Amino acid sequence: MYQFVLTAHSVTRWLVLVFLLCSVYRAWTGYYKKRHFTKTDNALRHWTATLAHIQLLLGMILYTQSPAVSYFMKGTGPKSGEPVFFGLIHILLMAAAVIVITIGSAKAKRKAHVAEKYSVMLRWFSAALVIIFIAIPWPFSPLAQRPLIR
Ligand code: HEM
Secondary structure, eight states: OHHHHHHHHHHHHHHHHHHHHHHHHHHHHHHHTTOOOOHHHHHHHHHHHHHHHHHHHHHHHHHHHOHHHHHHHHOOSOSSHHHHIIIIIHHHHHHHHHHHHHHHHHHHHHOSSHHHHHHHHHHHHHHHHHHHHHHSOOTTOSSOOOOSOO
């Protein structure tokens, strides 16, 4: 169970990142080239938020299974390193990022003007991208390191 959810959580990270990057790119070019808000843009907005929610769900399941988190919960070990990262920092930053994506997606959906849709998507999704990039345990991260592919 743990290995399966961990692998799924690791793979979905790439989907979330690719969709976020594409959304930000489309919002940026759409805003400055004054393009129409196409079905592709709307699908990207929708699927980026959906994938972020799936990743949140996988993360919550993983939280109940992870040895690093259970070590953190015991509270006997040192107050730093991987247990604190996965027990506290990762969940707080990622939950914040998913909330930012959800608000951005909902706001963009409700805007009547194309430029507003693009500008909302650009600002909120870019903010989420920065938070997610910081909170991923990249092999080069100073906070915690995990492989790029499971
Ligand atoms: C967009 C949101 C998220 C992204 C992109 C993300 C990404 C990742 C990545 C890349 C890993 C390393 C996987 C591996 O070891 O191969 C990881 C681990 C983990 N994530 Fe997330 N995560 C997200 C949200 C969450 C949330 C919301 C939670 C908790 C509710 C969570 C809980 C965990 C836990 C507990 C681990 C560590 C598992 C372990 O090594 O034992 N994640 N996450």
